[in-house]
Every structure is written in C-alpha cells, then in structure tokens.
Amino acid sequence: MQQSSQTAEQTFTDIMLWRPALKNFLTVFSPLFMAMDKLSNEMVTNFDLFALPACQPERMQNGISILADFNFPDLAQPLAHISAQLSGQLQALPNLQGNVDPYQKYFAQVHLSEQAILWRSIVTNDANILQELAEKLNLDAAILHFLAKFFFSVLLKALVTKTYGASDISKEWPWDTNNVWQQGYCPVCGAYPTIGWLDKPTIDERNTYLLEGGGRKHLHCGLCGANWRFLRLSCPNCGINESKELEMLTCTDNTHGESLDHCSKCNSYYPLVDLRERINIPHLDAQALGMLHLDLIAHEKGLMPLRLSFWNSFN
C-alpha cells in the first residue's frame, strides 16, 4: 500500500501523546522542523538550484560518497535566503533569543572560502573546525555550527530532491540498485545517519499468497535526507558483523517499534524504528528527536551517538 509519510508536526503530536514528558521540548522544535521542510520543498521549485552529480557505481562501490570531492558553486544566495526565512523560528528557540541577529548578518553574505569551512565542519560534525573563523567574526563557534547545520540541511535536502527525486520511504534510490553502496555513512553527503528504520513488507502481485520482504534495514541521513539500505547485522561505525557484538536497547512496554541499536565493540549507537509495528510512517528527523528518552539511557550507559545532534549531546 502506498502510504504517505507524516509531517514533522504529526509525528511530534503522536510522540507527545505517548511521552508527555517531552512535550515542552518538542513544542519548541516543531515549528522549526515544519518551516525547514516547507522551505526545502519551496526551494526545489522556486529557486534556481544546481543539480548534484549523478550516482557513479564504480566510485560508490569503493565507498566514495557523491559529494566527497565535489566543488560547490557559490552558496551565498541560497544560504542568505534560508537564514532570512528561518529567522522567526530560530528567534523563538529559548537559548537563542536575542542572539541570532549577528549570525543572520553573517549568513546574509557568507564568503565562498568560508562556505567550504562551514561545510567541512558540518559533514565531520566538528564545531572546533569553526573556532578560528568564529574568533575572527567575534561569534560563538558552537552557535555558528548549530545554525549552519540547519541551513545546509535545508539546502541539501532541496538539492537531493531536485537531483534524485523526492524522498519517499518506499523509493528505490540510485545507490540501492545492485547494492552499490554498503557503507554506514551517507552515500550523498558522507555524514553518519541520524536514525535507521526497518521497512514494511509489500504486496507483490506475482506472489499470490505471501507478502514480499519486510524488515530490511535502511539508514536515514538527517543532513541531506537521503536513505540507503544497510546490512541488518552490521555496525555502521566499525563495520563489525558479529551478532554477539550488536545489541539493542528498547523500552519494556509500549515500544512503538522503537529501539537503539548499539555496538559493544565501538560503543556507538543510533535510534531505529521498526515500521512493521507502525500504522503511519513517521517523519524520520522528528522521530529521531522524539527518541530522546532512549538517548538519555544510552548516555548513562556510556554509549556514543553515531551522529551527534543538539538533542543527544549531553556534555
């Protein structure tokens, strides 16, 4: 059955019903997530965006993501547009109130050479790369990094949609064909995934009596929105594929198909949602944020998130 994914707001509403303790936190971010999706979709049609390179199977089989050595054209204009459009939602974030203006001034005209530094800090998820730049601009490196991730994410999602088509949970992406991409990081941007999911079975008319598939693992990149298939019993971080090293954390009741998959060899983890349990297909970025309660438990157990995000960094 062709099912449409929920909007971020619908997923947040469900999660707030299940976990009222997260309500205050999720209510703050819901408008921002909604605005980011809307803006990204608008930019696909209303903005003169360039296309990303096509999927090259030979490169990808060697683990080289599409944007690994890609020279971006000048992104000043789209970044300025995104920064201006998200202004209201960012001003509403409690810790940024009254503190966004200097950053918006900066993003209104980012120099080409600095765009590359911002990009490197985002893909590697390392705010320290921005330290020197932030000092020069008299800005806080952590906030600069925080905002740049949102802005680049909106742009990348628009670029991915324009180049490879809209992100649909049942979609076969170019890199899924013949399993050319077998890495734990994103085939497009190279970032680690924010969440994984197990797919639903489908009806194949050629097989009258049995459902087809179901339970295959996919990973989702919160930065560019790409999904890719990944081995069910393998760690995306260290690549170990011994089942005794791969463990799972889940709630004892009302799991909603949610768990954290973690590797006892490298101590990394990522949230996972089993869509076979779910009626609706959640908005994956909102779903990852709504599993904060499991992130807290992972932190107590000394595990490290595969992709550090603002909600799973507890230091």
Added chain:
Amino acid sequence: MPKSFLIDTTRCTACRGCQMACKDWHNLPAIETKQTGTHQNPPDLNPCNYKLVRFHEHKDENGRVVWNFFPDQCRHCIYPVCKDVADMAVPGAIIQDKETGAVLCTEKSAELSYEDAQAVIEACPYNIPRLDKKTLLLTKCDMCFDRVSNGMQPMCVKSCPTGTMLFGDRDEILAEAKKRLAIIKKTHPKAYLADPRDVNVIFLLAEEKEHYYEYASFM
C-alpha cells in the same frame, strides 16, 4: 483521521495466524471446542475468540470446488447500531472513539439486562457481539485499541503473512481497496467491496456473500 481495515479475502490462506494473534494479545483462554465437519474452529465467535476465520465451500458452474475463507470480526461501523441500542438501556455500555473510529464495549455493558444485551446482539447486522455469561460483559473485537492509540498495527494485521489485512488511515485504505478491487476483478468479475461506505472493516469478496457467510455483508 478514522482508521480502517482492508481484508482482501482473495489472499487469505486460512492460516489463522490472525485468530491466534488476537487471542494471544487479548490474553483469552483456550476453550473446549468440537469438530463440526469443517476446519472452522471454534465453530463460532465467542467471548474467547474475537476473530474467527470462517470456512465455506461450494461448487462453481464447472463443478470445481471453491473454498472461501472469511476472517470475521467487528466491522467498527461508522454509525454503529449496537451503540444506539445499548445507549437506550445503559448509556456508555458501547462507545465509539472519535479519533480511531473504534467501537468498544465497556465495563458498563455488564449493567445491561439479559434482554437488552440480546437486543444489542440482534441489532448488529454482522452478528458480531457475544455475551460472556460469566462476566456479563459484551465482547467483540476492540480494534486492538491499546495498540492503535499508541500508533501500532492491530495484532491480526501485524501477524498476517499474506497481505490479506491492511490497516491505516481511512482515505488511504479506501484508495487501496479500490485499487485492489480493480486487480481482482480481472480474474474474479463478480468481486466487490462489502459495505465500504458504512464500515471501517472493508472486506474484498471475490463472489456473492452467500459463498462466504450469511452475514459477510449487509447490502
């Protein structure tokens, strides 16, 4: 958005996984049963079986035996007659959840007199509710309300290995039902959807209802 089931009987193999999963999730005890000459077991819905795969066989115009399977359950009517009848005696004995469309028997149903409970049972156009003589409660499928209100599939749908049962938002299920009907009609020209405007459990039947079960559809 109300939820709906699509039950495409042309894919059902009568494995009865749904029947067992329902019993398991609701923690319903085993009951004494008897062989009545078909594989339909137990012979009818009862307070310990909210879901039952009904069996029916007949010969087609070529003399070939056709064996039909019908995973029977509450249809969660859009305007539930059982609720209207129960409300006349004990308001709240049967309720309808606005969010999901689930029609639910409550503990207040035990306050219904025997006659009123029988009136509720007889009012159902699909012959679904059963009276538990020990607890005096009316019993039937509850759409796995505890699971569905937590965003999870009903147990029967989750356990179905053949794709007979689908569950989701009503508009998406209706669209899928029409799509599947168009496919099935190519091989079964008499195929139709049973009362899709009136119920939230929409059966796709390959032939007339008498070849499945007397109460398979109302219209």
